[in-house]
Amino acid sequence: MHVRTLCLGILAFGDATGYEIKKMSEEGRFSHFIDASYGSIYPSLTRLTEDGLVDCREEQQSGKPDRKVYSITDKGLAAFAAELGEEPADDKFKSEFLFLMMCAEFLTSERIGEALDGYEARLRAKLDILKEAKASCDHPGSQYCIGYGLAIYQAALDYVRESRKSALALARSKTAETETVS
Amino acid sequence: MHVRTLCLGILAFGDATGYEIKKMSEEGRFSHFIDASYGSIYPSLTRLTEDGLVDCREEQQSGKPDRKVYSITDKGLAAFAAELGEEPADDKFKSEFLFLMMCAEFLTSERIGEALDGYEARLRAKLDILKEAKASCDHPGSQYCIGYGLAIYQAALDYVRESRKSALALARSKTAETETVS
DNA sequence: GTTCACATGTAACAGGTTACATGATTGG
DNA sequence: CCAATCATGTAACCTGTTACATGTGAAC
Numbered sequence: 001m002h003v004r005t006l007c008l009g010i011l012a013f014g015d016a017t018g019y020e021i022k023k024m025s026e027e028g029r030f031s032h033f034i035d036a037s038y039g040s041i042y043p044s045l046t047r048l049t050e051d052g053l054v055d056c057r058e059e060q061q062s063g064k065p066d067r068k069v070y071s072i073t074d075k076g077l078a079a080f081a082a083e084l085g086e087e088p089a090d091d092k093f094k095s096e097f098l099f100l101m102m103c104a105e106f107l108t109s110e111r112i113g114e115a116l117d118g119y120e121a122r123l124r125a126k127l128d129i130l131k132e133a134k135a136s137c138d139h140p141g142s143q144y145c146i147g148y149g150l151a152i153y154q155a156a157l158d159y160v161r162e163s164r165k166s167a168l169a170l171a172r173s174k175t176a177e178t179e180t181v182s
Numbered sequence: 183m184h185v186r187t188l189c190l191g192i193l194a195f196g197d198a199t200g201y202e203i204k205k206m207s208e209e210g211r212f213s214h215f216i217d218a219s220y221g222s223i224y225p226s227l228t229r230l231t232e233d234g235l236v237d238c239r240e241e242q243q244s245g246k247p248d249r250k251v252y253s254i255t256d257k258g259l260a261a262f263a264a265e266l267g268e269e270p271a272d273d274k275f276k277s278e279f280l281f282l283m284m285c286a287e288f289l290t291s292e293r294i295g296e297a298l299d300g301y302e303a304r305l306r307a308k309l310d311i312l313k314e315a316k317a318s319c320d321h322p323g324s325q326y327c328i329g330y331g332l333a334i335y336q337a338a339l340d341y342v343r344e345s346r347k348s349a350l351a352l353a354r355s356k357t358a359e360t361e362t363v364s
Numbered sequence: 365g366t367t368c369a370c371a372t373g374t375a376a377c378a379g380g381t382t383a384c385a386t387g388a389t390t391g392g
Numbered sequence: 393c394c395a396a397t398c399a400t401g402t403a404a405c406c407t408g409t410t411a412c413a414t415g416t417g418a419a420c
Contacts, residue, residue: 001278002379009285019399033281040380042401050357057251065388065399084285085293087300088278098330100217102256102323103191103266118269140352141284148280150340159330161344170322184407201371222408224373243407247371 001089003040004048006033008080011054011072018068020043022178029142045070052081106169112171116164123157183271185222187231188215190262193236193254200224211324214331227252237260287295287350292351293334298346 010021010030011024018041026035044069048054053076059067072080095121104112127150134146160167190300192203192212200223208217230236235258241249254262278279279301286294309332316328342349 001276006281009281012285012288017399018401026189029284032284033276036268037381038381038399038401039403043380046401061398064384064397067399077402080285081288084282084289087298088282090304091275091277091279093273093275094183094215095273097273098327099183099188099191100266101326102211102214102331103194104326106194106263107266112357115270124274125343126219141286144283144286144345144349144352145231146279147345148338151337151341152334153337157328159333167326172327199371200373201369218372218392219409220371221375221410225408243370246369247414249371 001033002044004038004044005080005083006030006036007044007048008072008076011070012077015069015071016124017021017070018045021045029137029139029145029170032145034087048076052076070108099116099169101167104167105172107171109168109171116160116167120157122161123153123160127153127157134172183215184226185216185218186226187262187265188212188218188264189223189226189230189252190209190235190258194253194259197251197253199252200227203227209326211319211321214327230258234258240330283349285354286349287354289353291353294312294350298349301359302342303341305342306337307337309339 006025007021010024012018016024018038021041022036022038024030025033025041027173043056045056049070052073054070054072056068056070059069061067097115100107100115101112109116130146130149130153134143134150137143137146188207189203192198192206198206200220203223204218204220206212207215207223220346227236227238231238231252234255236252236254238250240253243249278299282289282297283294289297312328312331312335314330316325319325319328
């Protein structure tokens with residue numbers, strides 16, 4: 001999914017500035033999809049405006065910089081609806097942690113233990129964020145996504161904990177270790 | 183993780199051609215990470231050779247095109263070990279399906295049902311592939327990754343099935359539907 | 365006879381990131 | 393006084409994809 005679509009989707013829920021879109025994509029309800037940078041958001045908004053899918057109004061603020069508030073147009077809403085009508089692309093899951101575990105035979109068991117600890121900690125942190133979000137957000141669509149996130153991160157955490165021993169056993173053998181050192 | 187690192191990692195397990203690396207990244211043991219295209223693999227191998235991290239020998243074959251078999255060098259092995267020593271980057275999970283569900287209030291319950299059916303089918307297909315891989319692959323590191331995949335895809339499937347009713351209820355109301363139509 | 369598997373490679377293009385440029389106000 | 397928050401935007405760069413170019417042999 002392109003940043004352009006993300007912007008359009010966020011604006012379908014209500015007006016926002018580029019700055020706010022960035023925030024939402026990295027902290028808010030939309031953080032499960034992409035975290036877009038300013039370098040992609042601002043050009044996207046310019047393009048969307050040129051294409052007539054969004055409107056822009058400038059607002060002066062006392063003390064703060066001017067802001068450009070974007071609203072979705074009817075044409076934009078139609079384009080968004082059309083995109084939602086298409087078959088969603090396959091999920092993409094990329095994990096450097098799993099790549100590391102795949103290559104565990106090149107590592108010492110100490111290094112694997114370290115990686116497992118770090119990964120577990122991150123999973124816990126994500127679960128905490130999701131639990132907090134679940135309690136504080138009342139948007140039904142978001143609740144569905146949060147529930148999904150809780151389910152899979154919990155499953156991942158359970159797996160990593162349960163398989164810890166066998167994971168450590170993947171390490172390169174002591175003999176191989178000495179071979180490499182010598 | 184870059185295609186370059188993926189190539190290096192695959193070659194750490196044994197010699198391969200660019201063609202074989204592509205196959206492994208989309209079907210084999212390494213398919214959980216990236217599916218790289220020829221347009222990125224071949225240039226990566228050229229660069230790795232220039233940098234002395236891999237060696238290349240050309241092999242003629244009767245009836246088939248010549249092939250270039252790449253082997254990792256000591257320098258390459260060291261570079262690979264160094265990369266594995268670094269903290270792995272955060273997992274990246276992107277789901278257009280979840281984006282759709284987040285925006286469910288813009289959809290009819292029919293469309294949501296359709297999306298749920300499609301998503302469920304894909305999850306089942308992935309689970310089947312993983313189950314088959316589990317039975318046919320005896321590499322321990324791969325087994326760990328397959329186990330992880332089974333755990334999270336199963337959790338996702340369970341969630342999608344259990345929450346189906348509430349998911350369908352996310353649809354836009356009939357009044358809103360009529361409003362949009364008129 | 366046509367499609368598939370084998371096999372390598374390039375060029376144009378798309379998409380996004382990073383770093384930079386600018387600048388006011390508020391809170392510690 | 394320094395850092396953070398608000399706020400917008402551009403240019404250079406990096407990485408990767410798509411489509412193209414080329415060619416053989418086997419299977420159906």
